[in-house]
Each structure stands twice: as C-alpha cells, then as structure tokens.
Amino acid sequence: MTALPVSDYSEDLGRQARAASVLMARSSAALRNLALRHLAALLRGNLAALQVDNALDLEKARATGLAGPLLDRLRLTAKDLETCALGCEQLAAMPDVIGEISGLRQQPSGIRVGQMRVPVGVFGMIFESRPNVTVEASSLSIKSGNACILRGGSEAIESNKALARLVQQALAESGLPQDAVQLVQVTDRSVVDQLISMPQYIDLIIPRGGKGLIEHISRSARVPVIKHLDGNCHVYVDDPCDIEMAIRVADNAKTQKYSPCNAMESLLVARAVAADFLPRIGAVYAAKGVQMRCDAQSAALLSQLPGADVQSASEQDWFEEYLAPIVSIRVVDALEQAIAHINRYSSHHTDAIITRDHMHAQTFLREVDSASVMVNASTRFADGFEYGLGAEIGISTDKFHARGPVGIEGLTSLKYVVLGNGELRA
Numbered sequence: 470m471t472a473l474p475v476s477d478y479s480e481d482l483g484r485q486a487r488a489a490s491v492l493m494a495r496s497s498a499a500l501r502n503l504a505l506r507h508l509a510a511l512l513r514g515n516l517a518a519l520q521v522d523n524a525l526d527l528e529k530a531r532a533t534g535l536a537g538p539l540l541d542r543l544r545l546t547a548k549d550l551e552t553c554a555l556g557c558e559q560l561a562a563m564p565d566v567i568g569e570i571s572g573l574r575q576q577p578s579g580i581r582v583g584q585m586r587v588p589v590g591v592f593g594m595i596f597e598s599r600p601n602v603t604v605e606a607s608s609l610s611i612k613s614g615n616a617c618i619l620r621g622g623s624e625a626i627e628s629n630k631a632l633a634r635l636v637q638q639a640l641a642e643s644g645l646p647q648d649a650v651q652l653v654q655v656t657d658r659s660v661v662d663q664l665i666s667m668p669q670y671i672d673l674i675i676p677r678g679g680k681g682l683i684e685h686i687s688r689s690a691r692v693p694v695i696k697h698l699d700g701n702c703h704v705y706v707d708d709p710c711d712i713e714m715a716i717r718v719a720d721n722a723k724t725q726k727y728s729p730c731n732a733m734e735s736l737l738v739a740r741a742v743a744a745d746f747l748p749r750i751g752a753v754y755a756a757k758g759v760q761m762r763c764d765a766q767s768a769a770l771l772s773q774l775p776g777a778d779v780q781s782a783s784e785q786d787w788f789e790e791y792l793a794p795i796v797s798i799r800v801v802d803a804l805e806q807a808i809a810h811i812n813r814y815s816s817h818h819t820d821a822i823i824t825r826d827h828m829h830a831q832t833f834l835r836e837v838d839s840a841s842v843m844v845n846a847s848t849r850f851a852d853g854f855e856y857g858l859g860a861e862i863g864i865s866t867d868k869f870h871a872r873g874p875v876g877i878e879g880l881t882s883l884k885y886v887v888l889g890n891g892e893l894r895a
Contacts, residue, residue, distance in 0.1 A: 475655070479663035482618050482651050483670025486591045489646040490616035494588050496645060498565035501611050504643035505561040508608065509554040511635045516550055522631040523600065530624050538728040538792045542598035545628055553604040556853075556860040560612045566877055567614045570886060579892040584883040588614040590672040592880065593664045594862065595620045595686060597678030600628035605853070605860040606675075607636040607650045613880040616649045618664060618671065622678070623656035630654065665690040675875070677863045695875060697840070697866035699790045699816035700730030702848040705807040705833070707824035708741035714845060715746055715823040720753050721847040722821070728792050730864065731819050731851040735787065735797045737807045743770060743800045751777055759794045762786045766800040787814040804829050808836050815839055817866045819851035840866050840873040 473481070493501075512519070523545040530543055566586050573583035594606045594617055603619055610617040621629040633652035641647040653660050665674050668691050675695045676686040683696050704722050706715045722733035738746055747770040754761055755777040762782040763771060772779045786797040787810070801807045804822075811820050821843035822833040830844045841851040841864075851874065853861020858876030865871045871879035 475657055475659050476663060478655065479660055479667065480670075482653065483591070483664075483667045485648040486616040486618050486651060487670050489648040490588070490591045492646045493611075493614045493616055493649050494567075494590075496614060498567070500644055501565075501614065502561040504611050504639050504645055505557045505608055507643055508604070508611075508636060508639035509557040509561075511639055512550050512554040512557070512604065515631075515635060516547060519545060519550060519628070519631050520547075522627040525627045526600075526625050533624075535624060539598050539624070541726075541728045543600070543625055543628075545600050549601050552854060553601050553608075553860075556605065557608045559854070559857070560608050560860060560877070563612070563877070566881065573888075578894070579890065581888040583886055583888075585886045586878070586881045587884055589880050589882055591616045591618070591670060592673040592675060592862075593618045593620070593671045593692070595661055595664070595674065595676045595678070595682065597622035597682060598625060599677075600625045600632060602677060603629050603632040603652065604636070606862055607633075608860050609862050609877060609880055610650060611640070611645070613877045615880055616646075616651075618651050618653065620653040620660060620664060626656055661686070662689065665692055668692050673880075675863050693870075695863065695865045695867060695871055695879070697730070697816065697818055697864050700732070700792075700818045700864075701734050701788060701790045701814065701816040702731060702818055702851070703735045703737060703811050703815055703820040704733050704848060705737040705801075705804075705811070705820070705822045706739060706742060706746055707804060707807075707822055707826065707829055708739035709825040710739075710742060710746075710823045711825060711845075712742065712746055712749070715742075716750050716753065718821070718823055718845070718847050719750050722849055723754070723759060723796050724757050724794070725847070725849050727794055729849070730790070730792075731848050732792070733796065733821075733848050734789060734791050735799070735814070737799050737801050737810060738767065739803055739807070740766070740800050741803075743767065747771055747798070747800075748774060751779075754796065757794065759796055762795065762797045764799045767798040771798070790816065804832060808833065812836075812838050818864060819843065819848045821846060821848050840864060 569586045570583045596602045636650045637647040671692050674692045676683045751771040751774050760778040762780045817839045819841040820837050820839045853874040861874040
C-alpha cells in the first residue's frame, strides 16, 4: 500500500510509465521475446503459489456475496494459467511489427512516402474480476513495445499483485525496465478518475468490465478509449443447415461457459427448420438447466419438453447480456429478418450463422454489423488467443483504430515516413 495521496501516487505511476515507454520503444524484439518466454516459465513454476493468492480473493468474494458468474471470472485455474503461458509463448514466436514500414510509394517529386508502425506509448487498462487479464495485458504491452498501468478490481487484488510481481521479475531479469508494467496497488476507486485524466502520461485507456464502469470511463475520460459495452451475441440457424452441426454449435456457444462476453445470449431460428431443430436443442438446454425466454412460435415448440424452463420473452430480452444459463429464442422468417434482428438488438460484438448456403453465408458476413462475424462456428471463438493473436487486451466494438479482439496491432499506431535525396518542393 502507498502512503501517498491518490493524486501524487497516480502522478508517479504516470511519470514512471512514460519514462519506461521510451526504453521499451527502443528495445530489441529479441529482448522483448526473451521477457515473454521468461514470464511463461515463471507462470508455470509458480502455479501453486498463484492459486494460494487466488484462493484468498475467492474466499473474500464469497463472504461478500459476489454473484456466481463473477466468481467464475475471478477463479484462476491451472488451465487458465497454462493458457496465459501459452499466450506469452505464442506472442514471442510472432513476427515483430514495430518499425515495420508499409506502403512505400515513389512520388512524382522523387520522395518516397510510407507508414511505419510504432508503439502507442502508454496505455491504461482498467478491468474487473478476471486476474488473467493482468498477464494478457502485460504480455501484449511487452510485445508491442509499450508501457502500461493496470488497475484491476478490488475483488482480485491479491491475485493481480502476485501476477504483476512475476511480470516485473520477467522484465527486470530480461534487461527491460520493470516499470514498463505497473499494477495499481491500492483499491481506492478515485485512482481510476486520475488515470483517465492524465493525457500527459497516458495515450490510451482500455476498460474491460461491467457496463457501468465502461460507461463512466467513456463519459469522463480525457484520453482516447477502446471499449465494448455488452456481449449480446447471436447464433442464427439458417435454412438450409446441418441440424446436427447447429445443435453442437448452439450448445457450445451457450453452455461451454456462461460468463464470457462471447457466449451466445440470443438464438434465432429460420421458420423452415424450427420444428426439427428447436425441440432437440431445447432438450439439451433443459438437461443443463438453461432457462429459455421465447417468442410465441418457439415457445409452442419448446414448452412441452420434459423439464424445460420456458418463459415468454420481453422486448428487453432481445437486448440482454445474461452472463448466465438463460437464452432468448426467436423464430424468424429467413435470413433477411435474422440480419435485421441482429443489427437492431446486437451489441455488435460477435454473431454467427449456421448454414449450408454459400450465398447466405456471404450475405451474413457482409451485412451483419459486428466486430466478429462467423460462419458455422461457435461465438466462443471470439478471443485473441483463439484468433492467433497470442492474447487480447480486450474486444472492441468501436469502428475506429481497433475492432474485434485487440492484439499487438491494436496497441500500435502508424506514422508517415518520407525518404528523400535532397528533393525540394517547387
């Protein structure tokens, strides 16, 4: 804990991050990759100790009545830590994009003009619950040659501190500035307002958490923000489709894990396949305790299933991100109505179509206005690691700078470079 006033403490974090960002920007790719591989080894070598710290957070969270989906996000399993370690190694193996010059063109004047990819500088990451974000954000920051300040939720403070210590150890032992990754060590919420108001030190803010947090930061920040508010993801079961595939995908997208933002919340079904598909997926959901909030047509096909919890959907249900064993279900006429529904109610995060029709698939890809659009795959794949980015800093539903899972390139900028040989403008 720090004895400094919050404003002074935040100022120190910013100043240290800015100084470290200069060193990171000029560091070699080999050194950054060494730090990432070292971090992967430290994560694997400290598994038991990390889970002890995580257990302290879980115990406190249960005592304060934290909801089930949030407890699930807070838990740091051996699988989670191995995924983090693999993400570090995947990043280390990826090509270095910093300093890369693209689009170099000869102009009539004789100069050549292109663009160079450079680090953003310093980004602030404000997140809730999931301690693995500490590693994901740190590893992406290291790979992209940035510095970062991380502010996790108070519910995960012990887990985040333990992980941040390993990150700083990996940096220092690899010859990089340990202040390139700093974790806010206090739980005072006023630190957030300080961080989002320091454009002299911080170039970008990335909030990752509940809608209230993200709305507050978007409204109040004096620093550019990359964000998404909700994860109301859809699966549309088309006519024609492979019914067996549709059942597997709709099951996985909803029930593989309920708490992530890429879990399916709304299921749309073409009228021509509804009588065949809905009773079968409904039986799967009933067996797993998933409540189904239905329009009249889907309710008629599902309400007689043994053990099925079928409720009437309200208008709000079509907008809802449940993060729970609840799904909204609607029968639509065909593709055009499905796309219209998604573009109206979706949070523009991730939406999928299950179809055998190539033209339907292409129309869906073109016309659904979301950050990730999928054909014949579970929405649960909308993830930086699964996309081969090594990790993700978050998922952006904005349309500028970065969209979808934000990896290395989302943490960089482009500047113009001009190469000449004494040319003068006439």
